[in-house]
Amino acid sequence: MLLSRLNDGPEIFFTLQGEGVSAGLPAVFIRAALCNLHCRWCDTDHTWNFEGTPWKHDKDADPAYRKHRKADVTIEVPVAEIVARLSAFPCRRVILTGGEPLLQQEAWLEVISGLRAIDPGYVFEVETNGTRMPTPEFRAAVNQFNVSPKLANSGMEARTRVAPAVLALFAAEPKAWFKFVARGPEDVAEILEFTAEHDIPAGKVLVMPEGRSAAELDRHGLALTGPCMEHGWRFCDRLHVRLWGDKRGV
Numbered sequence: 001m002l003l004s005r006l007n008d009g010p011e012i013f014f015t016l017q018g019e020g021v022s023a024g025l026p027a028v029f030i031r032a033a034l035c036n037l038h039c040r041w042c043d044t045d046h047t048w049n050f051e052g053t054p055w056k057h058d059k060d061a062d063p064a065y066r067k068h069r070k071a072d073v074t075i076e077v078p079v080a081e082i083v084a085r086l087s088a089f090p091c092r093r094v095i096l097t098g099g100e101p102l103l104q105q106e107a108w109l110e111v112i113s114g115l116r117a118i119d120p121g122y123v124f125e126v127e128t129n130g131t132r133m134p135t136p137e138f139r140a141a142v143n144q145f146n147v148s149p150k151l152a153n154s155g156m157e158a159r160t161r162v163a164p165a166v167l168a169l170f171a172a173e174p175k176a177w178f179k180f181v182a183r184g185p186e187d188v189a190e191i192l193e194f195t196a197e198h199d200i201p202a203g204k205v206l207v208m209p210e211g212r213s214a215a216e217l218d219r220h221g222l223a224l225t226g227p228c229m230e231h232g233w234r235f236c237d238r239l240h241v242r243l244w245g246d247k248r249g250v
């Protein structure tokens, strides 16, 4: 399986879930490499922003991003080793993220069944951009989907970042939540339109400020509190950014 590399090994780390309805819970994260999107503000661009990869952005791609040598930031890890590394942690909540984890569902299924053979009590969350259809087996195996569809603020064209059939599946999936990254009023209008178009009930919607620092989270977040109260959306912060800043492996 192609994973994100942290120091000399796979990006696997024990922390607190920083986002979503399970924010604050201790969890073991494992980060896959590769993503099919290139969000302008992505705080994890080392999973996809490789030398030789053209931007899928519109023209004003953020010059702040430097490209990474793929061999420096990814690592191929056998499933058996992934199972061994994850099962070494006492924590039985595991969060599959990336990059876009649904690009490697077969391998994840082997990891999940390997861990559940050790302890049936494992709980799996998945962080996904909502553009890739989960297989029936993957959908059944995962306990919680944190689906984060991308808005225009990502710099991605709608036809790249919006997959109606995938969204329809997750909108009807009791295990799925929808987490929108927003900055202000223009995003609020888009979330209203988006959730109406894709039949996403307000009770499944979380709105999370875009930001890689407490200052950015405050600036964007304060503007979103009113709309969340008005529309019945759950406001979601980024605990890990507040606690530890924009660092990898936290």
Ligand SMILES: C[S@@+](CC[C@H](N)C(=O)[O-])C[C@H]1O[C@@H](n2cnc3c(N)ncnc32)[C@H](O)[C@@H]1O
Pocket (backbone or CB within 6 Å): 035, 041, 042, 043, 044, 097, 098, 099, 100, 101, 127, 128, 129, 130, 146, 147, 148, 179, 181, 208, 209, 210, 211, 212
């Ligand atoms: C790095 S992504 C990986 C999973 C998947 N590709 C996705 O986008 O959901 C994990 C989460 O971080 C969020 N994220 C990434 N960069 C962010 C930023 N600068 N501000 C707020 N959220 C961000 C994404 O929207 C997503 O909810």
Ligand SMILES: Nc1nc2[nH]cc(C(=O)O)c2c(=O)[nH]1
Pocket (backbone or CB within 6 Å): 015, 016, 017, 018, 019, 029, 044, 097, 098, 127, 240, 250
């Ligand atoms: N603590 C912590 N919580 C998170 N929730 C979603 C994350 C992600 O990168 O998918 C993430 C992360 O990178 N760290």
Ligand code: SF4
Pocket (backbone or CB within 6 Å): 035, 036, 037, 038, 039, 042, 043, 044, 045, 047, 048, 098, 099, 100, 129, 150
């Ligand atoms: S979909 Fe997720 S990992 Fe991919 S670029 Fe956007 S935020 Fe980053």
Ligand SMILES: [Mg+2]
Pocket (backbone or CB within 6 Å): 043, 044
């Ligand atoms: Mg993160």
